[in-house]
Amino acid sequence: xxxxxxxxxxxxxxxxxxxxxxxxxxxxxxxxxxxxxxxxxxxxxxxxxxxxxxxxxxxxxxxx
Numbered sequence: 001x002x003x004x005x006x007x008x009x010x011x012x013x014x015x016x017x018x019x020x021x022x023x024x025x026x027x028x029x030x031x032x033x034x035x036x037x038x039x040x041x042x043x044x045x046x047x048x049x050x051x052x053x054x055x056x057x058x059x060x061x062x063x064x
Contacts, residue, residue: 003044011039 023030038049055061 007046
């Protein structure tokens with residue numbers, strides 16, 4: 001069974017039908033941003049790779 005293809009197709013289907021939420025920005029201060037969610041396939045299961053920010057950075061210390 002090709003789990004990678006099945007997972008890829010399932011993710012594509014969900015993303016195509018997704019409609020982003022509209023968040024009011026009354027003063028125009030919001031910035032566009034994006035998020036990368038790295039996935040890996042191990043033992044036929046899909047996993048999300050998480051990283052923890054170091055405590056030596058200026059912002060968001062220790063966040064995952």
